[in-house]
Amino acid sequence: MNAIASARDLITRNLRQSGILVAFVAIVAVFALLNPMFLSATNLTNIVLQYTYILILAIGMVMIIVAGQIDLSVGSVVALTGAVSAVVVVKNGMPWWAGVLAALVVGLLVGAWQGFWVAYVGIPGFIVTLAGMLLFRGLTYVVLDNISISPFGKPYYDIANGFLNGLFGGYGYDVFTLVIFAIGVVGYAVAQWRGRQSKISYHQSVESMPLFVAKLVVVAAVVMWFAYKLATYRGLPVVLIILAVLTIGYTLVTQKSVFGRHVYAVGGNRHAAELSGVKVRKVNFWIFVNMGLLAAVAGVVYSSRMNAAQPGAGNMFELDAIAACFIGGASTSGGVGRVGGAIIGGLIMAVISNGMQLMGVSTSIQPIVKGLVLLLAVAFDIYNRRRAAALR
Amino acid sequence: MNGRTPLLSLREVSRFFGAVEALVDVDLDVHAHEVVALVGDNGAGKSTLAQIVAGVLTPSSGQLEIDGEPVTISSPSAANRLGVASVFQDLAVAENLDVTANVYLGQELSRRGFLREGEMEETTRDLLRHLTVRIPSVRTPLSQLSAGQRQAVAIARTLIGSPRIVVLDEPTAALSVAQTAEVLTHIQKLRDLGLGVILISHNLNDVRAVADRVEVLRHGRNNGSFAATASHEEILAAITGAP
Ligand SMILES: Nc1ncnc2c1ncn2[C@@H]1O[C@H](COP(=O)(O)OP(=O)(O)OP(=O)(O)O)[C@@H](O)[C@H]1O
Ligand SMILES: [Mg+2]
Numbered sequence: 001m002n003a004i005a006s007a008r009d010l011i012t013r014n015l016r017q018s019g020i021l022v023a024f025v026a027i028v029a030v031f032a033l034l035n036p037m038f039l040s041a042t043n044l045t046n047i048v049l050q051y052t053y054i055l056i057l058a059i060g061m062v063m064i065i066v067a068g069q070i071d072l073s074v075g076s077v078v079a080l081t082g083a084v085s086a087v088v089v090v091k092n093g094m095p096w097w098a099g100v101l102a103a104l105v106v107g108l109l110v111g112a113w114q115g116f117w118v119a120y121v122g123i124p125g126f127i128v129t130l131a132g133m134l135l136f137r138g139l140t141y142v143v144l145d146n147i148s149i150s151p152f153g154k155p156y157y158d159i160a161n162g163f164l165n166g167l168f169g170g171y172g173y174d175v176f177t178l179v180i181f182a183i184g185v186v187g188y189a190v191a192q193w194r195g196r197q198s199k200i201s202y203h204q205s206v207e208s209m210p211l212f213v214a215k216l217v218v219v220a221a222v223v224m225w226f227a228y229k230l231a232t233y234r235g236l237p238v239v240l241i242i243l244a245v246l247t248i249g250y251t252l253v254t255q256k257s258v259f260g261r262h263v264y265a266v267g268g269n270r271h272a273a274e275l276s277g278v279k280v281r282k283v284n285f286w287i288f289v290n291m292g293l294l295a296a297v298a299g300v301v302y303s304s305r306m307n308a309a310q311p312g313a314g315n316m317f318e319l320d321a322i323a324a325c326f327i328g329g330a331s332t333s334g335g336v337g338r339v340g341g342a343i344i345g346g347l348i349m350a351v352i353s354n355g356m357q358l359m360g361v362s363t364s365i366q367p368i369v370k371g372l373v374l375l376l377a378v379a380f381d382i383y384n385r386r387r388a389a390a391l392r
Numbered sequence: 393m394n395g396r397t398p399l400l401s402l403r404e405v406s407r408f409f410g411a412v413e414a415l416v417d418v419d420l421d422v423h424a425h426e427v428v429a430l431v432g433d434n435g436a437g438k439s440t441l442a443q444i445v446a447g448v449l450t451p452s453s454g455q456l457e458i459d460g461e462p463v464t465i466s467s468p469s470a471a472n473r474l475g476v477a478s479v480f481q482d483l484a485v486a487e488n489l490d491v492t493a494n495v496y497l498g499q500e501l502s503r504r505g506f507l508r509e510g511e512m513e514e515t516t517r518d519l520l521r522h523l524t525v526r527i528p529s530v531r532t533p534l535s536q537l538s539a540g541q542r543q544a545v546a547i548a549r550t551l552i553g554s555p556r557i558v559v560l561d562e563p564t565a566a567l568s569v570a571q572t573a574e575v576l577t578h579i580q581k582l583r584d585l586g587l588g589v590i591l592i593s594h595n596l597n598d599v600r601a602v603a604d605r606v607e608v609l610r611h612g613r614n615n616g617s618f619a620a621t622a623s624h625e626e627i628l629a630a631i632t633g634a635p
Contacts, residue, residue: 198510205529256507258500261489265497268488275448275484276549277469277498335488 019380020329020341024348031355038358041233044226049160049305051350052239053078053298055343057321058328059250060294062342063287065325066254068267068334069118069125071288073110073132074295074321078314079140081106081299086149086309089156096156103296110136111292112285119284133318141311150308158238160305165235173231180236181227184244185220192216239301246297251339263287268335323370324349327377348373397460399424399588400445400476400557405454406612407440414440415612417454422557422588427579429603429620430592433631437612438592439481442561445590446478447471458557472499477555479546481562481592487535491527492516494534494545499553519548524574539566547575558582561592576602596624 031038057074064071081103089099110132117128151157168175192212199206206212230236254260262283265273274280298317303309328345330337349370356366398421407415415437422428430438443449445456447465456463458474465471471478485494492509495516501508516530525544527537534542543566550558560579564572579602582589593599599606599620606618608630616630628634 201510252506256509257505258502258507259505261493261497261500261507264489265486265493268486269484271482272484272486273497275446275468275478275480277467277472279469335486 019384020327020344020348020377023377024344024351027348027351027355031351031358035355035358038355039229041229043354043358044229045233045237047350047354048230048237048240050354051346052160052243053302053305054317054320054324054350055243055346056246056294056298056301057317058324058342058346059246059339060287060291061318061321062325062328062330062337062339063250063254063263064125064291065322065330066267066334066337067263067283067287068270069284069287070322071114071125071129071132071291072318073114073129073136074291074298075314075317075319076133076136076140077107077110077292077295078299078302078317079309079311080110080136080143081296082303082309082313083140083143083149083311085156085300085303086152087143089152090149090309096152096159099152099156100159100300103300104293107292107294107296107299108289109292110295111289114292115285115288118288119281125284125288140313144309144311146311148308148310150306152304152307156304157307158304159242160239160301161307162238163235164238164241173228174235175231177231177236178224178227180241181223185223188219188223189216242297242301246294247339247343254339259283259286264335266334320349321346323374326381327374329381331381332378345377396423398422398457399426399459401457401460402441402445403455403457405441405444405451405456407437407444407449408452413612415444415451415609418609418612418614420590420607420614422590424556424586424588425583426605427583427589427591427603429599429606430590430609431594431596431599431606431627431631432609432615436609436631438609439561440612441609442478442480442559442590442592445471445476445557445559446480447476448480469498472553472555475554475556476559477550477553477557478559479543479550479561479563481565483542483546485534485542485546488533490533491520491530491537491545495519495548496552497549515552516548519551520544522551523548523578525571540568540571543567544571544575547578555587557588557590559590559592562594563591564593564595564598572598596627600624600627 037043061071061074084106085099085103088094088102089096114128114132117123118125164176165174168179196206196212254263262273262278265276265278266280266283270280299314302313306313324346325337325342326332326345327348328337328341328343330342352369352373353366356369400422402418402420404417404419405415406413406417418441420428420441430441432438440449444451445465447468447470450466456465463474465474465476486497489497492513496512501512513530520527520530523544525541525548527541534545537545543563547560547563564575567575576598579589579591591599591603603620606620606622606627607614608616608618608627610631610633615633618627618630
C-alpha cells in the first residue's frame with residue numbers, strides 16, 4: 001500500500017474521530033485568525049484553567065453514554081461535593097485534603113445511590129438522575145444553609161489555580177513544564193511504537209512507516225509548542241496534571257480492560273451481553289459509582305477554582321458534559337464513543353466559549369452557537385452512519 | 393442406551409410462562425461423544441430448553457444434572473463455568489464490537505483486569521480458519537458482517553474456554569449450503585473431541601446427517617426418541633403428532 005492510499009485508509013477507518021479532530025483544528029485556526037490574542041500563552045493557560053471540570057465530567061459521562069445511559073445529575077453533584085468540602089475545610093478548619101476526601105466519599109455514595117436504582121431496581125438512568133439532579137441540588141442548599149461559603153485558602157485554592165513552576169529553574173521559560181511534556185511525548189511515542197510492533201507481530205495491518213513517523217512528529221510538535229506557551233507564562237497548571245492522569249487512566253480502562261469491554265458490550269447489545277455472561281447490573285452500578293467519583297473530583301476543582309462553594313454551583317454542567325460526549329462522537333443509541341473523543345468534544349466547546357468571550361460576542365449569542373454546534377455534530381454523526389450502512 | 397453416566401441430564405424439567413406450559417416434565421440425556429438433535433414444531437419448547445441449559449432461564453420444576461451431580465445453572469456465566477457453551481437462536485452478538493471481542497465476550501482473557509488482545513486475536517483467527525469462515529479481519533465490527541458470518545462468529549464462541557457441552561439453537565438457519573456443511577462438519581468434530589452436543593434444527597436432513605439420536609418435543613413434552621437411522625416419516629409423525 002502506498003503512503004497516500006494508507007493515509008486515506010487510516011482516515012476513513014477513523015472518520016468520526018478524525019473528523020472531529022479536523023473540526024477542532026479548524027475552529028482553533030479560525031479563532032487564531034480572528035484574534036491574535038487567542039493563541040497567546042495567557043489565553044491558552046486560561047482555557048486550561050476554565051474548562052477542566054467539564055472535561056473531567058465528560059470522561060465519566062462518555063462511559064455512561066456508551067453503556068446506553070445518561071446522567072443529568074452531575075451538575076448538582078459538583079455543587080454538593082464542593083459544599084461538603086467547604087463545610088469541612090472552611091467551617092471546621094480541617095486541612096485541605098480532608099475536604100477533598102470528604103468530597104470524594106460523598107461522590108462515591110451519590111454514585112452508589114444512583115447505581116443502585118439504575119442497576120438493581122431497573123429504573124432508566126434518565127429518570128434516576130433527573131431525580132438526583134433535584135435531590136442533590138436540594139441537599140446542597142441544606143448543607144450550605146442557603147449561603148455561599150468562602151474562602152478556602154491557600155493549599156486548597158492551588159488545586160485549580162496553582163502552577164508547578166521553577167522546579168528546574170527558569171530562563172524566561174519554565175524548564176520543568178517542558179521536561180514533563182517531553183516525557184509525555186516520549187511516552188506517547190513509545191506506546192504508539194509498541195502498539196504498532198504488537199500489531200505487526202499479530203499480523204494486523206498498520207499504517208506505513210513514513211505515515212506513522214509523520215503522525216508522531218505532528219503530535220510532538222503541537223504538544224511541545226503548547227508546552228512552550230505554558231512555560232513562558234506561569235508554568236504547568238496543577239489541573240492539567242489531574243486531567244492528563246484521568247484521561248490516560250480512563251482511556252486504558254475503557255479500551256484495554258475487561259470492564260471497559262463490558263461497558264461497550266452492554267451499550268451495544270444488552271441482551272447479548274447478558275447471554276454471554278457479562279454481569280450487566282454490575283457494569284451499570286459501577287459506571288454510576290465512577291461518575292459520582294469523577295463528579296466529586298470536578299466538584300473539588302470547581303470549588304477550588306471559585307475559592308468558594310455556592311448553592312447554585314455547577315448549574316447546567318451536565319449539559320456541557322453530555323454535549324462534549326456527543327460532539328466527540330458518542331452515539332445516542334449507546335455502544336459507541338471514546339474518552340479521547342469526549343475530551344476533544346469538550347475542548348471544542350471550551351474553545352468556542354473562550355473564543356467568543358475573547359471577541360466580546362454577547363452572552364446571549366454564545367449558547368445559540370453552542371447549541372448549533374451540538375446539533376451539527378450529531379447530524380454529522382447520523383449522516384456518517386447512514387452512509388456507512390449504505391456502503392455495506 | 394448404554395450404562396454410562398450422562399454428561400448432562402434433565403429430569404422432569406418444566407417451565408411455565410404464566411399460563412403457558414413451555415416445557416412439561418421433559419427428560420433428556422446427553423452423553424460425551426454424542427450429538428443429540430432436538431426437533432419439534434414452532435413453539436414446541438426447544439429454545440426454552442436450550443435457555444434453561446444455558447442458564448438464561450431457570451426451570452419452574454425438575455432437576456438438571458452434570459456428570460450425575462445435581463446442579464443449578466443460575467446464570468450464563470455459571471453455565472460457562474460448568475462447561476456449557478451455547479449459540480442462541482436470536483444470535484446474541486454485539487454489533488458495535490469486533491469479531492474478536494464478540495468471540496471472547498464474557499470470557500475475556502485478562503491479566504490483572506486488562507485484556508490480552510494479542511492472544512485473543514490469534515486464537516480467534518485460528519478458530520475462524522478452522523471453521524473455514526471468510527471474514528475480512530478479526531477486527532471487523534459485527535455490524536459490517538453478513539448474517540451468515542455473524543452466525544459463524546457465534547459458533548466460534550462455543551469453542552472458547554474448552555466447554556464440555558455445546559447447545560446450538562438453529563445454528564444453520566441463516567447459512568448457505570456450503571457454510572451449513574461446514575457447521576455440520578464442525579459439529580462432528582465436537583463429537584470426536586468428546587463433547588456432548590445438543591443440536592436444535594428444523595432441517596431433518598441436517599439432523600439425520602450428524603445426530604446420534606433424535607429427541608422430539610411436542611407441546612413442551614417428550615414425544616419420542618429415535619435413532620439417527622429412523623426414517624424421515626417416522627420423525628415427522630412424532631413432530632406433528634400424526635397417528
Ligand atoms: N419469555 C417468554 N414469555 C412468555 N412465553 C414464552 C417466552 N418464551 C417462550 N414462550 C412460549 O413458550 C413456548 C415455547 O417457546 P420456544 O421458544 O421454546 O419454542 P421453540 O420450540 O424454540 O420454537 P421455534 O421453533 O419457533 O424456535 C411458546 O408457546 C412461546 O410462546
Ligand atoms: Mg426456538
